Amino acid sequence: MKFQSEPNTSAGEFFELLENSGYRWPANIEGAPKQNGFTVPQGTTVLAFHFKGGVLVAGDRRATAGNSIMYELCDKVIPIDDYTLMAIAGVPATAFEMARVLSHNFEYYRRSQLQSMSIEGKIRALSKLLKENVGMAVQGLGVVSPIFATYDPAGKKSRIHFYDMLGADFQIRTHTATGSGSQIIRGILEHEDLWGEKPLAERTREEAMTLAIRLLQTAALFDSATGQARPEDDIFPTLATLTEEGYRFLNDNETAKIFKTSTERG
Amino acid sequence: MFEEPYRWMEAVSTRHNYVQEKLKMGQPVMAVPYNEGLLIFGFAPQPGKIFEVYDRIALGGVGHPADVERLRMNLLDMAHLEGFNRSAQDVTSARLLQFGIAPALKQNFEEIQRAPYIIRMLLVEIDNEGKSNFFRMNYDGHWETFKNGTAIAGEEKVMDWLQKEIQKQPFATYSLDQALQQACKLWDESRKLESDDESKKDIPETLQEAFDQWYLEGAVLSEKSARKAIYRPLSKDEIERLKSSTV
Numbered sequence: 001m002k003f004q005s006e007p008n009t010s011a012g013e014f015f016e017l018l019e020n021s022g023y024r025w026p027a028n029i030e031g032a033p034k035q036n037g038f039t040v041p042q043g044t045t046v047l048a049f050h051f052k053g054g055v056l057v058a059g060d061r062r063a064t065a066g067n068s069i070m071y072e073l074c075d076k077v078i079p080i081d082d083y084t085l086m087a088i089a090g091v092p093a094t095a096f097e098m099a100r101v102l103s104h105n106f107e108y109y110r111r112s113q114l115q116s117m118s119i120e121g122k123i124r125a126l127s128k129l130l131k132e133n134v135g136m137a138v139q140g141l142g143v144v145s146p147i148f149a150t151y152d153p154a155g156k157k158s159r160i161h162f163y164d165m166l167g168a169d170f171q172i173r174t175h176t177a178t179g180s181g182s183q184i185i186r187g188i189l190e191h192e193d194l195w196g197e198k199p200l201a202e203r204t205r206e207e208a209m210t211l212a213i214r215l216l217q218t219a220a221l222f223d224s225a226t227g228q229a230r231p232e233d234d235i236f237p238t239l240a241t242l243t244e245e246g247y248r249f250l251n252d253n254e255t256a257k258i259f260k261t262s263t264e265r266g
Numbered sequence: 267m268f269e270e271p272y273r274w275m276e277a278v279s280t281r282h283n284y285v286q287e288k289l290k291m292g293q294p295v296m297a298v299p300y301n302e303g304l305l306i307f308g309f310a311p312q313p314g315k316i317f318e319v320y321d322r323i324a325l326g327g328v329g330h331p332a333d334v335e336r337l338r339m340n341l342l343d344m345a346h347l348e349g350f351n352r353s354a355q356d357v358t359s360a361r362l363l364q365f366g367i368a369p370a371l372k373q374n375f376e377e378i379q380r381a382p383y384i385i386r387m388l389l390v391e392i393d394n395e396g397k398s399n400f401f402r403m404n405y406d407g408h409w410e411t412f413k414n415g416t417a418i419a420g421e422e423k424v425m426d427w428l429q430k431e432i433q434k435q436p437f438a439t440y441s442l443d444q445a446l447q448q449a450c451k452l453w454d455e456s457r458k459l460e461s462d463d464e465s466k467k468d469i470p471e472t473l474q475e476a477f478d479q480w481y482l483e484g485a486v487l488s489e490k491s492a493r494k495a496i497y498r499p500l501s502k503d504e505i506e507r508l509k510s511s512t513v
Contacts, residue, residue: 001365003367008343104346114317
Protein backbone atom coordinates (compact mmCIF):
# COMPACT_ATOMS: atom_id res chain seq x y z
CA MET A 1 0.00 0.00 0.00
CA LYS A 2 1.47 3.27 -1.08
CA PHE A 3 0.42 6.70 0.15
CA GLN A 4 0.32 9.14 -2.76
CA SER A 5 1.20 12.70 -1.83
CA GLU A 6 -1.14 13.69 -4.65
CA PRO A 7 -4.06 11.26 -4.82
CA ASN A 8 -5.78 10.40 -8.08
CA THR A 9 -7.63 13.45 -9.28
CA SER A 10 -9.12 12.02 -12.44
CA ALA A 11 -12.80 12.24 -11.48
CA GLY A 12 -13.29 8.69 -10.33
CA GLU A 13 -11.45 6.95 -13.16
CA PHE A 14 -10.16 3.68 -11.74
CA PHE A 15 -8.52 2.52 -14.96
CA GLU A 16 -6.32 5.61 -14.97
CA LEU A 17 -5.40 4.98 -11.34
CA LEU A 18 -4.45 1.42 -12.31
CA GLU A 19 -2.31 2.62 -15.19
CA ASN A 20 -0.59 5.17 -12.95
CA SER A 21 0.29 2.31 -10.61
CA GLY A 22 2.04 0.46 -13.44
CA TYR A 23 -0.77 -1.76 -14.71
CA ARG A 24 -1.01 -2.21 -18.47
CA TRP A 25 -3.84 -3.78 -20.41
CA PRO A 26 -2.14 -6.29 -22.76
CA ALA A 27 -2.61 -4.52 -26.09
CA ASN A 28 -1.12 -7.34 -28.17
CA ILE A 29 1.83 -9.69 -28.15
CA GLU A 30 4.84 -8.63 -30.22
CA GLY A 31 5.57 -10.99 -33.10
CA ALA A 32 2.38 -13.03 -32.74
CA PRO A 33 0.67 -13.48 -36.11
CA LYS A 34 -2.64 -11.82 -36.82
CA GLN A 35 -5.42 -14.16 -37.83
CA ASN A 36 -7.12 -13.85 -41.15
CA GLY A 37 -10.86 -14.39 -40.99
CA PHE A 38 -10.61 -15.50 -37.38
CA THR A 39 -13.48 -17.06 -35.53
CA VAL A 40 -14.42 -16.12 -32.04
CA PRO A 41 -13.53 -18.98 -29.67
CA GLN A 42 -16.57 -18.89 -27.44
CA GLY A 43 -17.64 -22.32 -26.27
CA THR A 44 -20.56 -21.40 -24.12
CA THR A 45 -24.17 -20.21 -24.00
CA VAL A 46 -25.25 -17.16 -22.07
CA LEU A 47 -28.49 -15.29 -22.52
CA ALA A 48 -30.49 -12.37 -21.17
CA PHE A 49 -34.04 -11.17 -21.63
CA HIS A 50 -36.46 -8.72 -20.09
CA PHE A 51 -39.22 -10.17 -17.94
CA LYS A 52 -41.88 -8.51 -15.81
CA GLY A 53 -39.93 -6.62 -13.16
CA GLY A 54 -36.43 -6.78 -14.55
CA VAL A 55 -33.89 -8.77 -16.50
CA LEU A 56 -32.99 -12.41 -16.32
CA VAL A 57 -29.38 -13.39 -17.08
CA ALA A 58 -28.38 -17.03 -17.33
CA GLY A 59 -25.49 -19.15 -18.47
CA ASP A 60 -24.19 -22.71 -18.61
CA ARG A 61 -21.17 -23.72 -16.53
CA ARG A 62 -18.81 -25.46 -18.96
CA ALA A 63 -15.34 -24.25 -19.94
CA THR A 64 -13.62 -25.89 -22.89
CA ALA A 65 -10.25 -25.84 -24.61
CA GLY A 66 -10.64 -27.15 -28.13
CA ASN A 67 -12.38 -30.49 -27.84
CA SER A 68 -11.55 -30.90 -24.16
CA ILE A 69 -13.96 -30.17 -21.37
CA MET A 70 -11.82 -28.37 -18.81
CA TYR A 71 -14.25 -27.34 -16.13
CA GLU A 72 -17.95 -27.77 -15.34
CA LEU A 73 -18.35 -25.14 -12.60
CA CYS A 74 -17.49 -21.97 -14.44
CA ASP A 75 -19.44 -18.87 -13.39
CA LYS A 76 -20.14 -16.92 -16.55
CA VAL A 77 -22.63 -14.50 -15.06
CA ILE A 78 -20.65 -12.04 -12.97
CA PRO A 79 -21.94 -9.32 -10.64
CA ILE A 80 -20.26 -5.99 -11.40
CA ASP A 81 -22.08 -3.85 -8.88
CA ASP A 82 -25.39 -4.03 -7.03
CA TYR A 83 -27.34 -3.23 -10.20
CA THR A 84 -25.16 -4.63 -12.95
CA LEU A 85 -24.45 -8.11 -14.29
CA MET A 86 -22.16 -9.20 -17.08
CA ALA A 87 -22.46 -12.52 -18.90
CA ILE A 88 -19.35 -13.60 -20.73
CA ALA A 89 -18.50 -15.63 -23.78
CA GLY A 90 -15.00 -15.79 -25.17
CA VAL A 91 -11.57 -16.07 -23.62
CA PRO A 92 -12.10 -16.43 -19.86
CA ALA A 93 -8.86 -14.77 -18.77
CA THR A 94 -9.70 -11.57 -20.64
CA ALA A 95 -13.39 -11.67 -19.74
CA PHE A 96 -12.74 -12.14 -16.02
CA GLU A 97 -10.15 -9.37 -16.07
CA MET A 98 -12.63 -7.05 -17.75
CA ALA A 99 -15.22 -7.89 -15.12
CA ARG A 100 -12.74 -7.16 -12.32
CA VAL A 101 -11.69 -3.85 -13.83
CA LEU A 102 -15.32 -2.84 -14.38
CA SER A 103 -16.38 -3.84 -10.89
CA HIS A 104 -13.63 -1.76 -9.30
CA ASN A 105 -14.27 1.05 -11.75
CA PHE A 106 -17.95 1.38 -10.85
CA GLU A 107 -17.37 1.08 -7.10
CA TYR A 108 -14.41 3.45 -7.14
CA TYR A 109 -16.44 5.99 -9.07
CA ARG A 110 -19.43 5.69 -6.71
CA ARG A 111 -17.29 6.03 -3.60
CA SER A 112 -15.03 8.79 -4.82
CA GLN A 113 -17.61 10.92 -6.63
CA LEU A 114 -20.34 10.22 -4.04
CA GLN A 115 -22.83 9.21 -6.72
CA SER A 116 -23.37 6.17 -8.90
CA MET A 117 -22.10 6.17 -12.43
CA SER A 118 -24.83 6.82 -14.99
CA ILE A 119 -26.18 3.89 -16.98
CA GLU A 120 -24.66 5.39 -20.14
CA GLY A 121 -21.33 5.75 -18.35
CA LYS A 122 -21.36 2.11 -17.33
CA ILE A 123 -22.20 0.95 -20.83
CA ARG A 124 -19.43 3.13 -22.25
CA ALA A 125 -16.91 1.80 -19.71
CA LEU A 126 -17.22 -1.71 -21.13
CA SER A 127 -16.93 -0.32 -24.68
CA LYS A 128 -13.65 1.32 -23.72
CA LEU A 129 -12.25 -1.91 -22.32
CA LEU A 130 -13.23 -3.84 -25.45
CA LYS A 131 -11.55 -1.18 -27.56
CA GLU A 132 -8.38 -1.48 -25.45
CA ASN A 133 -8.52 -5.19 -26.17
CA VAL A 134 -8.73 -5.04 -29.96
CA GLY A 135 -5.03 -5.88 -30.38
CA MET A 136 -5.42 -9.14 -28.47
CA ALA A 137 -8.70 -9.88 -30.18
CA VAL A 138 -7.33 -9.64 -33.73
CA GLN A 139 -4.51 -11.95 -32.71
CA GLY A 140 -7.14 -14.44 -31.62
CA LEU A 141 -5.83 -14.42 -28.07
CA GLY A 142 -8.42 -12.50 -26.13
CA VAL A 143 -11.76 -12.18 -27.90
CA VAL A 144 -14.64 -11.44 -25.58
CA SER A 145 -18.30 -11.20 -26.50
CA PRO A 146 -20.19 -9.98 -23.44
CA ILE A 147 -23.79 -9.29 -22.53
CA PHE A 148 -24.19 -6.37 -20.17
CA ALA A 149 -27.36 -5.97 -18.11
CA THR A 150 -28.03 -3.14 -15.73
CA TYR A 151 -30.93 -1.68 -13.76
CA ASP A 152 -31.48 2.00 -13.13
CA PRO A 153 -33.17 2.26 -9.72
CA ALA A 154 -33.95 5.96 -10.21
CA GLY A 155 -35.64 5.53 -13.57
CA LYS A 156 -36.90 2.04 -12.66
CA LYS A 157 -35.76 0.70 -16.02
CA SER A 158 -33.55 -2.20 -16.97
CA ARG A 159 -31.21 -2.30 -19.94
CA ILE A 160 -29.56 -5.11 -21.87
CA HIS A 161 -26.67 -4.44 -24.23
CA PHE A 162 -24.45 -6.62 -26.32
CA TYR A 163 -21.14 -5.60 -27.86
CA ASP A 164 -19.02 -6.42 -30.85
CA MET A 165 -15.33 -7.04 -30.33
CA LEU A 166 -14.44 -3.45 -31.33
CA GLY A 167 -16.54 -2.07 -28.50
CA ALA A 168 -19.72 -1.01 -30.31
CA ASP A 169 -22.72 -1.53 -28.06
CA PHE A 170 -26.25 -2.39 -29.09
CA GLN A 171 -29.25 -2.04 -26.84
CA ILE A 172 -31.60 -5.00 -26.84
CA ARG A 173 -35.30 -4.49 -26.27
CA THR A 174 -36.31 -8.09 -25.77
CA HIS A 175 -33.65 -10.79 -25.66
CA THR A 176 -30.12 -11.72 -26.64
CA ALA A 177 -27.75 -14.65 -26.41
CA THR A 178 -24.09 -15.17 -27.17
CA GLY A 179 -21.60 -18.01 -27.33
CA SER A 180 -21.39 -21.11 -29.49
CA GLY A 181 -24.82 -22.36 -28.41
CA SER A 182 -26.56 -19.04 -28.91
CA GLN A 183 -27.66 -19.68 -32.51
CA ILE A 184 -29.58 -22.71 -31.33
CA ILE A 185 -31.70 -20.74 -28.88
CA ARG A 186 -32.06 -17.33 -30.46
CA GLY A 187 -34.79 -18.62 -32.75
CA ILE A 188 -36.61 -20.18 -29.82
CA LEU A 189 -36.41 -16.92 -27.85
CA GLU A 190 -37.84 -14.98 -30.78
CA HIS A 191 -40.59 -17.56 -31.28
CA GLU A 192 -41.48 -17.50 -27.59
CA ASP A 193 -41.58 -13.71 -27.58
CA LEU A 194 -43.79 -13.43 -30.68
CA TRP A 195 -45.98 -16.49 -30.47
CA GLY A 196 -45.51 -17.96 -27.02
CA GLU A 197 -48.15 -17.89 -24.28
CA LYS A 198 -47.19 -14.29 -23.61
CA PRO A 199 -44.33 -11.96 -24.60
CA LEU A 200 -41.10 -12.41 -22.63
CA ALA A 201 -41.45 -8.99 -21.02
CA GLU A 202 -44.77 -10.03 -19.46
CA ARG A 203 -43.55 -13.26 -17.94
CA THR A 204 -43.16 -13.69 -14.21
CA ARG A 205 -39.84 -14.41 -12.58
CA GLU A 206 -40.68 -18.13 -12.28
CA GLU A 207 -41.79 -18.36 -15.90
CA ALA A 208 -38.62 -16.59 -16.99
CA MET A 209 -36.46 -19.02 -14.97
CA THR A 210 -38.25 -22.01 -16.43
CA LEU A 211 -37.69 -20.77 -19.96
CA ALA A 212 -34.00 -20.02 -19.29
CA ILE A 213 -33.37 -23.54 -17.96
CA ARG A 214 -35.11 -25.14 -20.92
CA LEU A 215 -33.16 -22.95 -23.37
CA LEU A 216 -29.82 -23.86 -21.84
CA GLN A 217 -30.69 -27.56 -21.79
CA THR A 218 -31.65 -27.31 -25.46
CA ALA A 219 -28.43 -25.51 -26.35
CA ALA A 220 -26.45 -28.22 -24.58
CA LEU A 221 -28.17 -30.93 -26.63
CA PHE A 222 -26.77 -29.47 -29.86
CA ASP A 223 -23.59 -27.70 -28.80
CA SER A 224 -20.83 -29.75 -27.19
CA ALA A 225 -19.22 -26.64 -25.68
CA THR A 226 -22.34 -25.84 -23.67
CA GLY A 227 -22.60 -27.82 -20.46
CA GLN A 228 -25.77 -29.66 -19.50
CA ALA A 229 -26.98 -29.55 -15.95
CA ARG A 230 -25.89 -32.55 -13.86
CA PRO A 231 -28.35 -32.72 -10.94
CA GLU A 232 -26.67 -35.87 -9.58
CA ASP A 233 -23.49 -33.78 -9.06
CA ASP A 234 -25.33 -30.61 -8.02
CA ILE A 235 -24.23 -28.82 -11.16
CA PHE A 236 -26.86 -26.43 -12.49
CA PRO A 237 -26.87 -23.42 -14.80
CA THR A 238 -26.35 -19.98 -13.31
CA LEU A 239 -29.56 -18.00 -13.00
CA ALA A 240 -29.66 -14.39 -11.86
CA THR A 241 -32.20 -11.60 -11.93
CA LEU A 242 -31.80 -7.83 -11.90
CA THR A 243 -34.71 -5.95 -10.39
CA GLU A 244 -35.45 -2.89 -8.30
CA GLU A 245 -33.78 -4.69 -5.37
CA GLY A 246 -30.54 -5.20 -7.31
CA TYR A 247 -29.10 -8.47 -8.54
CA ARG A 248 -30.01 -11.81 -7.06
CA PHE A 249 -28.48 -15.19 -7.88
CA LEU A 250 -30.46 -18.34 -7.28
CA ASN A 251 -28.66 -20.62 -4.86
CA ASP A 252 -28.16 -24.31 -5.65
CA ASN A 253 -31.24 -25.47 -3.73
CA GLU A 254 -33.50 -22.98 -5.46
CA THR A 255 -32.04 -23.86 -8.86
CA ALA A 256 -32.40 -27.59 -8.19
CA LYS A 257 -36.06 -27.13 -7.37
CA ILE A 258 -36.87 -25.04 -10.40
CA PHE A 259 -34.73 -27.26 -12.62
CA LYS A 260 -36.79 -30.27 -11.60
CA THR A 261 -40.12 -28.69 -12.40
CA SER A 262 -38.82 -27.05 -15.59
CA THR A 263 -37.49 -30.23 -17.15
CA GLU A 264 -40.45 -32.50 -16.38
CA ARG A 265 -42.06 -33.64 -19.58
CA GLY A 266 -45.74 -33.09 -20.22
CA MET B 267 17.12 28.02 11.80
CA PHE B 268 16.07 24.39 12.41
CA GLU B 269 19.51 22.86 12.68
CA GLU B 270 19.29 22.95 16.47
CA PRO B 271 17.12 20.18 17.95
CA TYR B 272 15.47 22.53 20.41
CA ARG B 273 14.22 24.79 17.65
CA TRP B 274 12.85 21.85 15.76
CA MET B 275 11.01 20.64 18.86
CA GLU B 276 9.70 24.11 19.46
CA ALA B 277 8.43 24.30 15.89
CA VAL B 278 6.71 20.94 16.21
CA SER B 279 5.12 22.05 19.45
CA THR B 280 3.88 25.21 17.77
CA ARG B 281 2.36 23.09 15.02
CA HIS B 282 0.48 21.05 17.66
CA ASN B 283 -0.99 24.24 19.05
CA TYR B 284 -1.82 25.54 15.61
CA VAL B 285 -3.61 22.37 14.50
CA GLN B 286 -5.46 21.93 17.79
CA GLU B 287 -6.69 25.52 17.58
CA LYS B 288 -7.87 24.97 14.01
CA LEU B 289 -9.62 21.72 14.96
CA LYS B 290 -11.61 23.26 17.80
CA MET B 291 -14.70 23.91 15.72
CA GLY B 292 -14.90 20.26 14.65
CA GLN B 293 -18.13 18.56 15.70
CA PRO B 294 -17.98 15.02 17.09
CA VAL B 295 -18.31 11.88 15.02
CA MET B 296 -19.14 8.73 16.95
CA ALA B 297 -18.85 5.09 15.95
CA VAL B 298 -20.54 2.42 18.05
CA PRO B 299 -21.47 -1.22 17.61
CA TYR B 300 -25.10 -2.37 17.51
CA ASN B 301 -26.64 -5.82 17.34
CA GLU B 302 -26.30 -6.17 13.55
CA GLY B 303 -23.08 -4.32 12.86
CA LEU B 304 -21.80 -0.85 13.58
CA LEU B 305 -23.08 2.69 13.34
CA ILE B 306 -21.15 5.85 12.51
CA PHE B 307 -22.88 9.13 13.12
CA GLY B 308 -22.53 12.91 13.58
CA PHE B 309 -24.14 16.33 13.15
CA ALA B 310 -22.47 19.07 11.14
CA PRO B 311 -23.30 22.44 9.60
CA GLN B 312 -22.07 21.11 6.24
CA PRO B 313 -22.27 17.53 4.96
CA GLY B 314 -18.97 15.73 4.42
CA LYS B 315 -18.05 13.88 7.61
CA ILE B 316 -18.89 10.26 6.87
CA PHE B 317 -17.87 8.24 3.84
CA GLU B 318 -17.61 4.72 2.45
CA VAL B 319 -14.02 3.62 1.85
CA TYR B 320 -14.32 0.02 0.75
CA ASP B 321 -16.69 -2.95 0.93
CA ARG B 322 -16.49 -3.24 4.73
CA ILE B 323 -14.77 0.00 5.75
CA ALA B 324 -16.14 3.47 6.54
CA LEU B 325 -14.52 6.77 7.43
CA GLY B 326 -15.44 9.67 9.68
CA GLY B 327 -13.51 12.92 9.62
CA VAL B 328 -13.20 16.13 11.58
CA GLY B 329 -11.11 19.04 10.36
CA HIS B 330 -10.45 21.03 7.23
CA PRO B 331 -12.69 19.70 4.44
CA ALA B 332 -9.84 19.82 1.88
CA ASP B 333 -7.61 17.72 4.17
CA VAL B 334 -10.41 15.24 4.87
CA GLU B 335 -10.91 14.97 1.12
CA ARG B 336 -7.21 14.40 0.36
CA LEU B 337 -6.89 11.64 2.92
CA ARG B 338 -10.21 10.12 1.86
CA MET B 339 -9.02 9.96 -1.76
CA ASN B 340 -5.74 8.46 -0.63
CA LEU B 341 -7.58 5.79 1.33
CA LEU B 342 -9.83 5.07 -1.65
CA ASP B 343 -6.86 4.78 -4.00
CA MET B 344 -4.95 2.46 -1.68
CA ALA B 345 -7.97 0.31 -0.86
CA HIS B 346 -9.11 -0.15 -4.45
CA LEU B 347 -5.64 -0.86 -5.83
CA GLU B 348 -5.04 -3.41 -3.08
CA GLY B 349 -8.48 -4.97 -3.62
CA PHE B 350 -7.86 -5.22 -7.36
CA ASN B 351 -4.27 -6.46 -7.21
CA ARG B 352 -4.85 -8.91 -4.36
CA SER B 353 -8.29 -9.42 -2.90
CA ALA B 354 -11.03 -7.56 -1.05
CA GLN B 355 -10.06 -9.63 2.00
CA ASP B 356 -6.62 -8.04 2.00
CA VAL B 357 -8.08 -4.57 2.40
CA THR B 358 -8.24 -3.94 6.14
CA SER B 359 -8.37 -0.77 8.23
CA ALA B 360 -5.27 -1.79 10.15
CA ARG B 361 -3.22 -2.18 6.98
CA LEU B 362 -4.52 1.07 5.51
CA LEU B 363 -3.52 2.90 8.67
CA GLN B 364 -0.35 1.16 9.70
CA PHE B 365 1.27 0.88 6.28
CA GLY B 366 -0.46 3.69 4.43
CA ILE B 367 -1.80 6.79 6.08
CA ALA B 368 -0.17 6.92 9.52
CA PRO B 369 3.53 6.95 8.53
CA ALA B 370 2.87 9.52 5.82
CA LEU B 371 0.91 11.73 8.18
CA LYS B 372 3.61 11.58 10.85
CA GLN B 373 6.31 12.44 8.35
CA ASN B 374 4.24 15.30 6.97
CA PHE B 375 3.60 16.65 10.46
CA GLU B 376 7.26 16.64 11.43
CA GLU B 377 8.48 18.17 8.20
CA ILE B 378 7.86 21.61 9.51
CA GLN B 379 8.21 23.38 6.19
CA ARG B 380 5.05 21.67 4.96
CA ALA B 381 1.50 22.54 5.87
CA PRO B 382 0.15 20.05 8.41
CA TYR B 383 -3.06 18.14 7.85
CA ILE B 384 -5.85 19.58 9.98
CA ILE B 385 -7.72 16.40 10.64
CA ARG B 386 -8.86 13.74 13.07
CA MET B 387 -10.14 10.58 11.56
CA LEU B 388 -12.21 7.52 12.44
CA LEU B 389 -11.80 4.34 10.46
CA VAL B 390 -14.25 1.55 11.19
CA GLU B 391 -14.78 -1.86 9.70
CA ILE B 392 -16.49 -5.20 10.11
CA ASP B 393 -13.67 -7.61 9.43
CA ASN B 394 -13.86 -10.89 7.55
CA GLU B 395 -14.70 -12.75 10.78
CA GLY B 396 -17.63 -10.41 11.43
CA LYS B 397 -15.91 -8.49 14.22
CA SER B 398 -16.32 -4.72 14.51
CA ASN B 399 -13.05 -2.77 14.66
CA PHE B 400 -12.74 0.90 15.55
CA PHE B 401 -9.67 3.03 14.84
CA ARG B 402 -8.96 6.64 15.65
CA MET B 403 -6.16 8.62 14.08
CA ASN B 404 -4.75 12.00 14.99
CA TYR B 405 -3.35 14.68 12.68
CA ASP B 406 0.23 13.63 13.60
CA GLY B 407 -0.22 10.02 12.50
CA HIS B 408 -0.78 8.61 15.99
CA TRP B 409 -3.52 6.01 15.92
CA GLU B 410 -5.35 3.86 18.46
CA THR B 411 -7.76 0.96 18.22
CA PHE B 412 -10.88 0.29 20.32
CA LYS B 413 -13.14 -2.68 20.78
CA ASN B 414 -16.45 -1.12 21.77
CA GLY B 415 -16.68 2.07 19.80
CA THR B 416 -14.94 5.40 19.73
CA ALA B 417 -15.35 9.07 18.85
CA ILE B 418 -13.46 12.00 17.43
CA ALA B 419 -14.10 15.67 18.08
CA GLY B 420 -12.42 19.01 17.58
CA GLU B 421 -11.76 19.44 21.29
CA GLU B 422 -9.81 16.75 23.11
CA LYS B 423 -11.81 17.01 26.32
CA VAL B 424 -15.04 16.36 24.37
CA MET B 425 -13.42 13.46 22.57
CA ASP B 426 -12.15 11.92 25.83
CA TRP B 427 -15.52 12.32 27.52
CA LEU B 428 -17.36 10.67 24.63
CA GLN B 429 -14.84 7.86 24.60
CA LYS B 430 -15.47 7.13 28.29
CA GLU B 431 -19.24 7.38 27.99
CA ILE B 432 -19.38 5.09 24.95
CA GLN B 433 -17.56 2.40 26.92
CA LYS B 434 -20.16 2.58 29.71
CA GLN B 435 -23.07 1.54 27.51
CA PRO B 436 -23.79 -1.92 26.07
CA PHE B 437 -24.14 -0.58 22.53
CA ALA B 438 -23.48 -4.00 21.00
CA THR B 439 -26.78 -5.26 22.45
CA TYR B 440 -28.85 -2.34 21.14
CA SER B 441 -30.99 -2.34 18.03
CA LEU B 442 -30.08 0.28 15.44
CA ASP B 443 -32.80 2.64 16.65
CA GLN B 444 -31.67 2.30 20.27
CA ALA B 445 -28.01 2.79 19.35
CA LEU B 446 -28.91 5.91 17.38
CA GLN B 447 -30.93 7.33 20.26
CA GLN B 448 -28.19 6.73 22.80
CA ALA B 449 -25.48 8.09 20.52
CA CYS B 450 -27.62 11.14 19.84
CA LYS B 451 -28.08 11.74 23.58
CA LEU B 452 -24.32 11.49 24.12
CA TRP B 453 -23.75 13.97 21.33
CA ASP B 454 -26.25 16.33 22.96
CA GLU B 455 -24.62 16.05 26.39
CA SER B 456 -21.12 16.42 25.01
CA ARG B 457 -21.94 19.94 23.80
CA LYS B 458 -22.04 21.12 27.42
CA LEU B 459 -18.31 20.45 27.61
CA GLU B 460 -17.46 22.61 24.63
CA SER B 461 -15.42 25.67 25.56
CA ASP B 462 -17.22 28.99 25.72
CA ASP B 463 -15.78 30.51 22.65
CA GLU B 464 -17.02 33.42 20.56
CA SER B 465 -16.51 31.32 17.43
CA LYS B 466 -19.00 28.75 18.74
CA LYS B 467 -21.95 31.06 19.13
CA ASP B 468 -23.66 29.60 16.05
CA ILE B 469 -23.69 26.04 17.36
CA PRO B 470 -27.27 24.79 17.91
CA GLU B 471 -28.30 24.87 21.54
CA THR B 472 -30.85 22.08 21.41
CA LEU B 473 -31.23 18.83 19.52
CA GLN B 474 -34.28 20.29 17.81
CA GLU B 475 -32.09 23.11 16.48
CA ALA B 476 -29.41 20.65 15.44
CA PHE B 477 -31.95 18.62 13.43
CA ASP B 478 -33.41 21.78 11.89
CA GLN B 479 -30.24 23.72 11.09
CA TRP B 480 -27.55 21.09 10.57
CA TYR B 481 -27.12 17.87 8.69
CA LEU B 482 -27.28 14.57 10.48
CA GLU B 483 -24.98 12.20 8.71
CA GLY B 484 -24.99 8.54 9.55
CA ALA B 485 -24.27 5.17 8.04
CA VAL B 486 -24.14 1.56 9.08
CA LEU B 487 -21.96 -1.37 8.19
CA SER B 488 -24.45 -4.18 8.48
CA GLU B 489 -23.54 -7.83 8.86
CA LYS B 490 -27.05 -8.67 7.67
CA SER B 491 -26.44 -7.14 4.26
CA ALA B 492 -26.50 -9.65 1.43
CA ARG B 493 -24.28 -7.39 -0.66
CA LYS B 494 -20.52 -7.41 -1.00
CA ALA B 495 -20.41 -3.76 -0.01
CA ILE B 496 -22.08 -3.60 3.40
CA TYR B 497 -22.04 0.21 3.86
CA ARG B 498 -25.45 1.84 3.88
CA PRO B 499 -26.33 5.48 4.69
CA LEU B 500 -29.14 5.96 7.20
CA SER B 501 -32.52 6.25 5.49
CA LYS B 502 -34.83 9.24 5.83
CA ASP B 503 -37.23 7.06 7.84
CA GLU B 504 -34.52 6.09 10.31
CA ILE B 505 -33.54 9.73 10.79
CA GLU B 506 -37.17 10.77 11.20
CA ARG B 507 -37.72 8.05 13.81
CA LEU B 508 -34.63 9.25 15.66
CA LYS B 509 -35.83 12.82 15.55
CA SER B 510 -39.28 12.00 16.91
CA SER B 511 -37.85 9.84 19.70
CA THR B 512 -35.20 12.29 20.90
CA VAL B 513 -36.59 15.78 20.32
